[in-house]
Amino acid sequence: MTETVAFAVRGPFDLAASIRFLEGFTPAGRPDAGRHRGVLPLAFPAAPSWRPVGVRLRQEGGAVHAEIEAHPDDVAPAAEHARRILSLDVDGTGFAAIDDPHVVRLRERFPGLRPVLFHSPYEAACWSVIGHRIRMAQAAGIKQRMAERLGDVVGGMASFPGPERLLTVTDVPGLPPVKIERLHGIARAALDGDLDAGRLRAMEIAQALVELQRIPGIGLFSAELILIRGAGHPDVFPASERRLHDEMAHEYGLHDPSPARLAAIAEAWRPYRSWVALLLRARREIETAEIARGRRITR
Template sequence: MTTILHRPARIVAKGPFDLGASARFLAGFTPAARPDAGDEAGTLRLAFPVEGTWEHAGVLVRQRAPGSVEVSVEAGQRVAGEAVRQVRRILSLDVDGSGFAAVGEADPVVGRLLERYPGLRPVLFPSPYEAACWAIIGNQLRMASAAQLKRRLAERNGVSVEVSGHRLASFPAPAELLALDRLLDLPEVKVRRLHSIARAALDGVLDAAALRAMDPGEALYRLQKLPGVGPFSAQLILIRGAGHPDVFPTAEERLHAEMRALYRRPEAKVTELERIARGWRPYRSWVALLLRTNREARSAS
């Protein structure tokens, strides 16, 4: 793959943001399985297929000053700008977070989480396509086993990209995935479903901007038409793939368990938890991420 190292682009966050928090989250986020994501303070390395052209890009992100990052892209000439825009979404810097602190001021539970995880915004899958592939691979598997399979698929069938002296495996682009008849040790039904996801990505069904522009209910309805995508997977794709900032995950049981514990409502049904989450608008997805991060941290201690 012939690539060019392009002049760094600057992205300024609206509202609190800390790249170090993003790197720590990504290093510990099992689906990403990226402990090498950032071994230097204020640095993050990524490799991914760029939406639309699906050419592979390597990206180095550095935090040069509070609230802003510098993005260096190694990619073909025609995709550099799109790669920067994709990084903006991956790090949730395409959302105005200046009102996020007010949610914490109104809700003490959220306020404590904001103090515990300052500057942490959702770190997304590179695209809804990759989020959907993760959902298919991970179905009925332990998360660690699914993460290992996804990583091996990227290493064996993706593209190796060099980023700041490190070789990173970029996940196979949709056409590359479609060309594979066998995918590691995955059962045939998962291979068929992954091929359906790849075709949907090529047809624009998984376009991040289009999914974000829809009413969330309509977007979730359309996503559940994809083979193997149920309510949990559809919400994962919309929230953690397309980056919708204001969707409450009604199918995420671990989130609900954390809410019941922190809000001291052990018997609360999902409908009651949804009512609580209305106070988080327009950042329901962001607060959900803090709650899940807190649960994982407590479980690990």
Template structure:
């Protein structure tokens, strides 16, 4: 098995430990997909360049990230995919400036310094999760996902599109049909992370909506948390609208408030979700201790 290592400076605030704690809330992963309680983060996934299984290890040394990927496929592309799903490819030197313009964002930055949105390993995995959660509670969706990993996955990784085509039992709410549709789209390149990221967010959402079973809500999840677009807004998240009303008061809309978040609107929206989780007692990460 080949191995490839890349080291690079991460532009702007970043904490691997904080981001790791946040990951499960933003992009629920399989039981073996995000290991490491400190130090290195280890995860397994199928690279969307060739759908080969990849093992990845990420370590932080100050502002430097070290990514080690191992597998039999295109490891250069796999390393770039790691950068993308951990938001390490985003220049966040302007992110503290958003806090200067918005005291709510200042609060979340102070509580969780260095937090970067961590997404699904790929738009394909995000699309599969979107299907599994349709008309289904999170606990049941996780159970179905874990069963798919056990039956069709490789070494703890979510099944590759080719493997998932072997799904031959019926899941509720047409999920088997829609999962097959997602796999065909992935194999056809419609869910390629680099390609979707290169499109404008609106065009990327329209492209993903071509996949049977993926409406606007699901397509936005794929683009924001699968492709990792850093500067767009979800239009179908009721909980985000509720948190905006709670934090900013009635009469102010998300679009208006988000003007102060550019060019990190996706980041700010996801950070508000973390604040909501803390307020409702469901936060995946703990506030940083005072120095």
């Protein structure tokens, strides 16, 4: 069935900014995002059924409308996923009140941009395994081919395979057996509910990171990625994101600052530390094109 759901927007938000981010940020793997005249199409397996759903998003004034193609039981979960993917499940009114002048400049450069997430913590975890120690563009290609080969087509787009389907996979071109084994572990964690976004966001940040690192193949770097860009936690300062730390040092004019010093600076960004970090990373990629040029993911 197809149903349209409207999301209220609390605080600044621009869907066009989200689309531009998806076009230019390699891990998203969506160079086609801007070809749909202001509409953002998505296809993904939606928890808890993990059946594939299709969502077409458009913005009209103070609301975002989601046209959802899904099994009747999956319409509400698909809407919840879509709101989270665009960070619309967070009240953003306080973001404009952060008066750190560095953050003010970032907001002016990227008006209306909020974090655009992976479709789920499950897909974020799969990305972290696929992309470990290979170039991001290569990893994005492998993930897309997995969707095309193993997933379902919904609304003209290929959905990444759900965890039950992923457990049946024994060979993926470009991935060694150890990565397939780790993907199976992620699939089992997803089916057990260990990668539920609401569960992860309800935990204390430190506890959520510990829980995620119990999944084989998930270290601190990946755990932070899953919590921030999978579950959509709005207020995490990444302790292991070297590129972010380098960009902060550049922005604040610091020479070789410690992670503790950077974390102390980020206290002024509460409760939107994840959001500010995203703007810093987006600007760094625009100015350096380091991901587009093919540097590898490091941990």
